[in-house]
Amino acid sequence: MYDMVISQAQVVNEGCIQVLDVAIQGERIAAIAPDLSQAACKQTLDAQGRYLLPGMIDDQVHFREPGLTHKGDMATESAAAVRGGITSFMEMPNVNPLTINAQALEDKYQRAQGRAHANYAFYLGASNDNLEQIKSLDPKTACGIKVFMGASTGNMLVDDPRVLEEIFAHAPTLVVTHCEDTPSIHALEAEYRAKYGEDVPMAYHAKIRSEEACWKSSSFAVDLARKQGTQLHVLHLTTARELALFTAGPIANKQITAEACVHHLFFNEEDYATLGALIKCNPSIKTAADQAALLQAVVEDRIDVIATDHAPHTWEEKQHTYFKAPSGLPLVEHALPSLFEHYHAGRLSLEKIVQKTSHAVAERFQVQARGYLREGYFADLVLVDLNANSPITHENCHYKCAWTPFAGQTFQSRIEATWVNGQLAWSQTQGLAPAQGQRLQFLR
Known part of the structure; x- marks a missing residue:
């Protein structure tokens, strides 16, 4: 059973954009396929119309x-x-x-x-x-x-x-x-x-x-x-x-x-x-x-x-x-x-x-098993809505210094959710999760 299936996302990966389902099991990407709707999973996220990228x-x-x-x-x-x-x-x-x-x-x-x-x-x-x-x-x-x-x-x-x-x-x-x-x-x-x-x-x-x-x-x-x-x-x-x-x-x-x-x-x-x-x-x-x-x-x-x-x-x-x-x-x-x-x-x-x-x-x-959406790689993912205007202000940024050089801009896209090691790290709906970053490993 998969922990999560992100379904019908516009997946941007390795020079292509394709409508695909991406399944997460534990820390890793378990499957990438056109249709995983019949797979058993604990949670499904309908990403239709949005874009899924490697973080x-x-x-x-x-x-x-x-x-x-x-x-x-x-x-x-x-x-x-x-x-x-x-x-x-x-x-x-x-x-x-x-x-x-x-x-x-x-x-x-x-x-x-x-x-x-x-x-x-x-x-x-x-x-x-x-x-x-x-x-x-x-x-x-x-x-x-x-x-x-x-x-x-x-x-x-x-x-x-x-x-x-x-x-x-x-x-x-x-x-x-x-x-x-x-x-x-x-x-x-x-x-x-x-x-x-x-x-x-x-x-x-x-x-x-x-x-x-x-x-x-x-x-x-x-x-x-x-x-x-x-x-x-x-x-x-x-x-x-x-x-x-x-x-x-x-x-x-x-x-x-x-x-x-x-x-x-x-x-x-x-x-x-x-x-x-x-x-x-x-x-x-x-x-x-x-x-x-x-x-x-x-x-x-x-x-x-x-x-x-x-x-x-x-x-x-x-x-x-x-x-x-x-x-x-x-x-x-x-x-x-x-x-x-x-x-x-x-x-x-x-x-x-x-x-x-x-x-x-x-x-x-030479980062190990990251940077791509591939089966077996860590599920470091970002879901993007390219059609959601985002006004940027000093007040709505989250740096400790509490200001941004982009204040006054309105971006035409919005980050919807970010997964780190298969876990939802942040989303527009659920906010910030507890820290779950890991030390990067290198193939050297």
Whole structure:
């Protein structure tokens, strides 16, 4: 007997959309077929007219725990994530203390256990002096090694070329990079401070965190990876120029892959006029031409993955002047709905969205039995109504920081329900269930 049959859903999976029934037994997908109406089951959900997708696997979030929990924590941000159809997350190391050794890494797994509403994994961070920790890392214990090759919060900037060479040469698993050139940024900061003082207009963030700063760092990372044979994933591209560094086509067998984030696909520098510091992030949101190039690169598979870089700060922190207002914005609850806006506008297909948010992430990070709707895989699912308008306000978002850059938007789609490991994690009708996320396993 199946625990649940989701019937007559428009199933979006592996490049196709088909009307299918999906049966869940325990934690797994037990059957996928055109008609399971005769099967014995404890519960049936009629999904006719709605779309069933594999849950989003977000490979880049900052949930702020430990040490920064006034902004967010494992429980609050993962609860917002499942409301947005994200069923697994990979969390970054620039917390306090930094996740730069095996002990700090294991501490984060312990913190997530029993509190994370979505499945979880954590990065080991690189620094200028933890090379031996990186070399000794068991590849199955971390989703990857995070290298900040540019200005960053948390004192994690790796700016010693010899250390970078060693990390790229000896990394036992995937290296992921934040690429911006620090000297270029510092020079422009000084130039704009001399002109405007501390209160630089927020629109100049795109000029200070410039195209050149991104290019110098990302091209260096790609060259280094080619030289050393490193498995490299470059995070949050923001410029048309950088796209020339990456190859179009399927992700299979790529050594070097690229990512875009939902806010860089949704906003451009014209939005600083109304949103100001609320969309200040690193790397910066840039021109409308860059935004269009990123979207086209998603279509042609030059960009392999779409993520969030969810990075909450309090409303009060965001009210400061340019140099004091922190970079980052909360995104996990609204990431998939914002991507569906590109579907409604004819820019991205549903199949492409699923490929970039689920399939490709599972492939790149070698996630075990997730990222697809397949019999025997974990039942990490999201049900979407593509015809339900959703007004977005600060008051109806669920981040600990209690604000969203999408406030004032009305999305044309709505997340109806999210299942994590076969259990209903959240739904419009039943609300939030107790946390049931599991530690992600990797086929390495």
